Amino acid sequence: MSNLVLDYEFEAFATRKSFNRNLTHFKGANALIADLESGKNFADAVNTFLGQGEMEGQQVLPLVRALLVEKYSYQFFSLNIKTTVSDTNSFASEFQAWTSLDLVFVYFHPESGVVLVNPKNPEHWKALPEMRRNELLMVYLGLGTKGDVNDKAFKNIATAVEVRIFSLLSGEKLGKLPSTLANGKFVFKAIKVAKAPSTKAVPRKSQRGSVTAPIKSGRSSQAQGAAVEPQPAQVAPSAVGGKSVVSPKIPIQVTNELFHNGNVEAWKRIIQSYTSKYPQCRVNIYYDGELIHDINSLFKWGKVKHGTSILVSLATTDEKLLDLSKLRKYLLEGASPRFEFFLKGAPGTTLDLF
Incomplete structure (x- = not known):
């Protein structure tokens, strides 16, 4: 990194608004790490944060990169879906049998944007009943927060995953599940549905704590209301808590x-x-x-x-x-x-x- 870049790398924190916004992101990341360390799937944990209003959709992809890839060394590959998949109901039962590894899907929905999926969670597939031809899917695979993805055994698992997912999304008939995919501790456990959040989101505290507080403004701020225009709408999958309005x-x-x-x-x-x-x-x-x-x-x-x-x-x-x-x-x-x-x-x- 050049000295010029280093000289300005903290400029984004120079204003009160950007400082507080970034601080909120880092606190959310710490709370997410605590969830992952306890054994939760990344997609399950993030979608819970999103559904409770404690994270925003723009945070998803940076967190995928920073935590799954950089911190926990998850491997990944991408594919463009060859043919439209109009029924995903059976996917959860298929992926739940893959106990040798942890999986996270990032699907780029043509209308709703990024959709984060735990492929072992049937509730996520209910929010994504269709996957369209030519759209992008990123597949992340790893061993949670403590596994070694560099050993030979996991490389064999990764190869089997890529082959079977390509076959599944191409509509091909699947053969018997390879034993390399069904021999591990990553068993799906249904998550209890949380109560609907109140209209005022309550920030979630990181289990690691923080000694840093947001910078407060000397002036009181007033919410800027915007007129809501009632429109007929439909529900579509999204990165935020599973659904959005289109x-x-x-x-x-x-x-x-x-x-x-x-x-x-x-x-x-x-x-x-x-x-x-x-x-x-x-x-x-x-x-x-x-x-x-x-x-x-x-x-x-x-x-x-x-x-x-x-x-x-x-x-x-x-x-x-x-x-x-x-x-x-x-x-x-x-x-x-x-x-x-x-x-x-x-x-x-x-x-x-x-």
Whole structure:
């Protein structure tokens, strides 16, 4: 690491807001480590934190890397699902027989984002009844907090895991379970369902304790309420406690001559403004029946013409669809000849639209 990088590596802690936010993350990580050391599965533990409002979805992937990979040396591999799996009901019983190792799945849902799954937990599969073709699945495998993943025996286990998971998700008929996968202590134990959390989340204390307290502001803060717009919605899997609310797809008609680079940049800034105000929300864009992962792909002369519609939906983790009508209004303007309004200000600045 260069000296220049080292000089600025703590800049993220320079403000009260960022300091307190990072401190909350580290306390949550310590509490999570305590759960893992007691034998809990990573996905079970994290989803409990998320469901109780003690963690946020943005923390999931950094914790996967820092704890599973860096601290506990879990091995991992990725795969793109070859064919849509429309029935996952039998998966839990299959994976529960794999007692030789601990497993964690990270599935990248096309609408809800990251979904964290303990494949041995049937409740997790109830929240993920379908896995779609071409979507990304990351598989993490290890021996909990104390096992040695570098010995020859575990390498044989890892090979058997990869082969069988590929076969399972390809719809192939599975043969007898290899004995290397069914000879260990990692037996699934059902978790007691916790009571629904109160509207005010109570921070969970780390078992290791902490001598550091958040920096307090000298000014009292007032909650900034946002109007909730009732909308028909459906339930979809998400990283946060298992489920989230997804709005219906809303058509945004292109009234500019073409949906060109200026319109794309306007939409990017509108969506950035929205997700900055509501970080628990995810804006999904669809065109020609497909989910658009990169909005820049819509910029292609002649691809999206005047009069055609781009579909937009929201996925949120707090069961409230916030400012949906305002987002629709701005996106309509961004798809019109009046898009330049959203390009004001220096590059990299976030518009205050919501």
